[in-house]
Amino acid sequence: MKALVLTGTKQFEMQDVTTPTVKDDEVLVNTAYAGICGTDRALYAGLPGSADAVPPIVLGHENSGIVAAIGRNVTNVKVGDRVTVDPNIYCGECEYCRTDRPELCDNLSAVGVTRDGGLEESFTAPASVVYPIPDSVSLKAAATVEPISCAVHGVKLLDLTPYQKALVIGDGFMGQLFVQLLQAYGVHQVDFAGIVDEKLAFNKEKFGVTNTYNTTRDSIPADYDVVIEAVGLPQTQEQAVEATKKGAQVLMFGVGKPNQTFSMNTYEVYQKQLKIQGAFINPYAFEDSIALLASGQLDVESLISHEVSLEQVEDVLNGKVEHVSKAVVKVSD
Ligand SMILES: NC(=O)c1ccc[n+]([C@@H]2O[C@H](COP(=O)([O-])OP(=O)(O)OC[C@H]3O[C@@H](n4cnc5c(N)ncnc54)[C@H](O)[C@@H]3O)[C@@H](O)[C@H]2O)c1
Ligand SMILES: [Zn+2]
Ligand SMILES: [Zn+2]
CATH class of the missing domain: 3.90.180.10 (Medium-chain alcohol dehydrogenases, catalytic domain)
Structure with a gap:
């Protein structure tokens, strides 16, 4: 064979x-x-x-x-x-x-x-x-059940509930899966950030995303209960933490380079009582x-x-x- x-x-x-x-x-x-x-x-x-x-x-x-x-x-x-x-x-x-x-x-x-x-x-x-x-x-x-399962595992590590407003950063396959998953798990508003205008428009039309941001030109308000980072670059990891409101959860799903770091305002981690969560592969x-x-x-x-x-x-x-x-x-x- x-x-x-x-x-x-x-x-x-x-x-x-x-x-x-x-x-x-x-x-x-x-x-x-x-x-x-x-x-x-x-x-x-x-x-x-x-x-x-x-x-x-x-x-x-x-x-x-x-x-x-x-x-x-x-x-x-x-x-x-x-x-x-x-x-x-x-x-x-x-x-x-x-x-x-x-x-x-x-x-x-x-x-x-x-x-x-x-x-x-x-x-x-x-x-x-x-x-x-x-x-x-x-x-x-x-x-595609395997990559979906990685996203499902990520979502299960969060506490999701309908009132939340969520933002997904990353307009690749995984980001677009997360948009649909958050909706399936009952989150009432899902917004989407990427760099490809056609994908942002597609997700608005096809999956009912409320607001979209092109991260190369739009600023993202600090207004989200749940932020999923699905790119893996320091700048999008920073944007993910910055887009949080009080009590928010951030899922760091994107994979950075092994020695990569990013900066964040640690006072805000305290003052907003943030949860920053990693996710590795796809159990259960x-x-x-x-x-x-x-x-x-x-x-x-x-x-x-x-x-x-x-x-x-x-x-x-x-x-x-x-x-x-x-x-x-x-x-x-
Ligand atoms: N944690 C896990 O278990 C797990 C599993 C699968 C994938 N991943 C990771 O998730 C990430 C996304 O996976 P993918 O398959 O969609 O990757 P991908 O490379 O197909 O997509 C990345 C997307 O990010 C977008 N992007 C690039 N720069 C951006 C920016 N500045 N702002 C917003 N969007 C930007 C690109 O347009 C692209 O569509 C990768 O880092 C991947 O390694 C993690
Ligand atoms: Zn894979
Ligand atoms: Zn073992």
């Missing part, structure tokens, strides 16, 4: 490899779609994602497909089921796993990061991370994400800007394909 193998930093090779066989607790998935995100860009460039990827490795931690075989102990899915896979595999034995914070696991492994993922025609995963999807959810949409969020897609509360297909082939993946990662908002790879039918 065909596999796009990362063989070194910024090096891919299309290889003909043997289809993997399942262990007793594993599922073999024929990949339908694999999503590409900033983590893949980092791994391609030799930087760590949620964990280190050591070549040769097949990336593709966001994926969907059809179950092709199951190990003898597997009972949660059967051959032919349409599924999506949570890439993150927790050890269950470390301090964090044993205190209900598995995302902070000291021994995290992940499909498409530390073991082969969806950028090949078939891959295996432990049955415990394989989730069936309902007929109403397309395989293309199902390939797949069921909610699938339900949000199935109920139509989340529309992801209109946010997918590119559908590409395995042969085009490298050009997406190295930037030759421009204006990518969200790309999914169609691996097989």
Whole structure:
């Protein structure tokens, strides 16, 4: 079968490899779609994602497909089921796993990061991370359940309630997911800040965003109960804290560079009693994400800007394909 193998930093090779066989607790998935995100860009460039990827490795931690075989102990899915896979595999034995914070696991492994993922025609995963999807959810949409789950995890770390006014900073795929998620979680007003006027207008029209700000020219009032930063730059992190009113919560979702810092007025952290919250990956969020897609509360297909082939993946990662908002790879039918 065909596999796009990362063989070194910024090096891919299309290889003909043997289809993997399942262990007793594993599922073999024929990949339908694999999503590409900033983590893949980092791994391609030799930087760590949620964990280190050591070549040769097949990336593709966001994926969907059809179950092709199951190990003898597997009972949660059967051959032919349409599924999506949570890439993150927790050890269950470390301090964090044993205190209900598995995302902070000291021994995290992940499909498409530390073991082969969806950028090949078939891959295996432990049955415990394989989730069936309902007929109403397309395989293309199902390939985005992993990033949706990261956003759902972020939202669950906040105390959300209908009276709140929220601001999302960042007009990428994740920011646009957060707009819809905050609405689905009942927040009555969601505003949106970015740098691409078309995306700001699109979110106003399609998702009912109230106010939009282009951060290159508009100032943002200090008026928000909830601010989600989904860019990862020092200036947007500063803007996120500055946009708060008293009692506000800030979700620092964007990923900065490892040594990045930003400044904030610490007197205001005291005087406004701010909560500043990080978010790492996506524990216990797949069921909610699938339900949000199935109920139509989340529309992801209109946010997918590119559908590409395995042969085009490298050009997406190295930037030759421009204006990518969200790309999914169609691996097989
Ligand atoms: N915490 C997690 O578990 C987790 C999971 C997934 C993604 N992320 C992070 O979330 C962030 C967003 O992800 P994405 O996939 O949407 O990334 P992306 O690169 O596709 O989007 C970033 C967006 O930010 C916008 N932007 C750039 N400068 C801006 C500015 N000054 N003001 C406002 N908007 C600006 C860009 O127009 C772009 O649309 C990234 O940093 C990503 O690494 C975190
Ligand atoms: Zn991802
Ligand atoms: Zn652990």
